[in-house]
Amino acid sequence: VSAQAWHRAVYAAVCDVIEPWAHGTVARATRYPTYWAFNLVRVEEDPGMTAGELAAFADEALAGLEHRWVALEYGEGSEELRPEFQGLGWETERLVWMRHEADAQPGSDLAVEEVDYGAVEELRVLGHHEDFPDVELRGFLAVEREVAELLGARVLAVRESGAPVAFAELQNIGGSAEIARVYVHPDHRGRGLGTAVTSAAIAAAGDADDLWIVADDEGRAKDLYARLGFTPKWTAIQALRLP
Numbered sequence: 001v002s003a004q005a006w007h008r009a010v011y012a013a014v015c016d017v018i019e020p021w022a023h024g025t026v027a028r029a030t031r032y033p034t035y036w037a038f039n040l041v042r043v044e045e046d047p048g049m050t051a052g053e054l055a056a057f058a059d060e061a062l063a064g065l066e067h068r069w070v071a072l073e074y075g076e077g078s079e080e081l082r083p084e085f086q087g088l089g090w091e092t093e094r095l096v097w098m099r100h101e102a103d104a105q106p107g108s109d110l111a112v113e114e115v116d117y118g119a120v121e122e123l124r125v126l127g128h129h130e131d132f133p134d135v136e137l138r139g140f141l142a143v144e145r146e147v148a149e150l151l152g153a154r155v156l157a158v159r160e161s162g163a164p165v166a167f168a169e170l171q172n173i174g175g176s177a178e179i180a181r182v183y184v185h186p187d188h189r190g191r192g193l194g195t196a197v198t199s200a201a202i203a204a205a206g207d208a209d210d211l212w213i214v215a216d217d218e219g220r221a222k223d224l225y226a227r228l229g230f231t232p233k234w235t236a237i238q239a240l241r242l243p
């Protein structure tokens with residue numbers, strides 16, 4: 001499948017409301033209102049609107065939620081809206097969908113094991129605080145877990161002195177899969193752990209029809225994924241107004 005089709009499949013699996021609007025769809029997971037990525041305005045064609053106008057539309061479409069999320073999925077021209085969103089106090093990021101196409105796995109001596117979902121909770125908390133230092137987690141870990149379980153999450157981790165210090169999470173829908181999370185404890189980066197857990201997740205995906213990973217298009221993890229055989233296929237810009 002294409003990256004767009006995979007992206008749609010993920011929304012279809014988690015969101016209970018997917019409604020068209022003039023330039024795309026509004027997707028909502030009403031059971032999980034604090035899960036930003038599943039309660040958003042998708043802009044699927046050039047809307048000919050300013051960021052301010054899109055933000056105002058998001059205020060209507062996502063009324064009652066604490067966050068606002070607008071995904072600019074039409075490529076050409078979408079970059080131009082970023083400075084304006086940022087000026088309004090929104091965070092923006094360009095994401096890249098990469099598909100696993102080559103078996104370019106360097107061997108790793110590190111022992112990676114499959115662990116229970118809950119075994120890496122401390123690392124998840126660290127990861128959330130790293131991404132959003134000013135946002136309190138409150139009940140989000142339980143929400144995230146429920147969605148992950150819906151998507152058949154499996155967790156591959158490296159332990160040191162018994163405690164997990166790195167993990168990758170594999171999710172799947174139908175015959176396709178995604179490495180939905182890769183995280184290494186800050187004190188243990190740059191030693192090959194990220195490579196080891198990502199490689200183990202690739203192996204665990206086995207003969208999935210497609211294996212995806214979504215990365216920050218302007219970040220360094222993308223290079224690690226490229227070395228492991230992932231190829232960029234599609235980009236979209238996420239604009240997020242934090243609660």
Ligand SMILES: CC(C)(COP(=O)(O)OP(=O)(O)OC[C@H]1O[C@@H](n2cnc3c(N)ncnc32)[C@H](O)[C@@H]1OP(=O)(O)O)[C@@H](O)C(=O)NCCC(=O)NCCS
Nearest residue numbers: 182183184189190191192193194195215216220221223224
């Ligand atoms: C990205 C991350 C998983 C890499 O783990 P790692 O164990 O440091 O990775 P490895 O040692 O196996 O490989 C190092 C490579 O990872 C990439 N990398 C990305 N961020 C890095 C960081 N903060 N420190 C070190 N390497 C990083 C680089 O490509 C690096 O290679 P380089 O040194 O040649 O540039 C880790 O930095 C992390 O957890 N970051 C925070 C969460 C995150 O960004 N996850 C990815 C979301 S798309």
